[in-house]
Amino acid sequence: MTDEQYHIIDQYINNQLEGEALLAFELQLQQDAELAEAVRLFTTLNNEMPAIIKNKPGGEVLKKNLQQISEPHFKNKQAPVVSLKKSKIYQIAAVAAMLIAMAGIVFWQLTKPDKVSLYAQYAGHSEIDLVSRGSIEQEALAKATEYYNNGEYATVIPLLQPILDKDSTNNQYRVILGRCYIETNNYENAFAQLNSVAASTSAYKYEAVWLTALAWLKQNKNAECINALKTIPESDDHYTEAQELLKILNDK
């Protein structure tokens, strides 16, 4: 819809349309479903947004109070899993699924004329949960989690980068940012995040190596991708898929 149409809708819901203009608009409303939907949405926004904006600060204050009050009532709680890696059950299921899928993928690779990129096949998408109770950045982390899980990688970057800048030792944030930069084709920034983790002894070391390999793959730099894949050890979660990808690249 055009800005002019939005302007007329705004006039209509504020009773500022009169005479022939009003009659013409109402006739159009009966015939144009998209216009009718836009009018409904404008009405909803005008009805609900004033209260949403007004009550948001009070909601935030209540949330903080609830966090404090609730603490003694959940004594045995464990911190939520803050992990980019998959759970054990998921890993087992994923390996099983992968073995079944491998034969299919190889067949599909050989037969599909219009190939989806190898990157798209291997990058996948695991859900994350960055929210950590007690963190002062809970709201931003919750938003970053939601956007990441929705695949809205570009929106995650401005939320997560400032948090990482303040908490520069957090390798989980670093690899997630690295993935977001790969998805947005900003490889320089992706490598800037991933290289230090890949060179460390962090638990996220091989997650970073795997993402580095995928970053090279996405740029069709197969030799660099192969070099990175070869460093992933058998003990790592990504070993099976790394070996599978190596085979495909070496066969090219």
Added chain:
Amino acid sequence: MAKPHPDTKYIEALVNNNTALINEIYTRFADKITFMVTQNSGAEADAADVMQDALVAVYHKALSGNFLLSCPFEAFLYTICRNLWLMQLRKKSRQPVTNNGDVQYDKGTDIFKEAEAVINNNERRLLLEKKFDLLGEGCRKVLELAWSGKPLEEVASLLNNTYAYIRKKKSECMGRLAELIKQSPEYKTLLW
């Protein structure tokens, strides 16, 4: 018309951020919520989060001006938490929440309908907030001032602009916001 239930005091406690009464809510109901969540693939920390989300959702629904608690708060809160947890499990593709056999929590009851209304209101609010935050600063400022109840002439004056410009800008910004909302996957799943 239904009368307000005596447990309305808990709704008022949330609206007024009354620490003593909110603590009573946790003392009376946290164990039951924890049991429901931990029996259904969750941890105690998940129960704490679900209960918090539910209470915040009730707070916003109460302030929307279209809410009357006509049933016991315990059943009401439990049903909201149960449905919220069910939604989370669906998103994570885990097992569905088992039915505890208590008829008062079944679909079709007033409690269930009231809980559904709170959850739908909450999901809609979260979507509107999320998409509003994606607008540019200029749009957010104009809409915040316009929706605060100020006449557009005053908004124009505050932003050192003409009334005609602000009026046009407001409708364009609402259009941007409407487009962002329509494009989101959640839009079609919610009641509007």
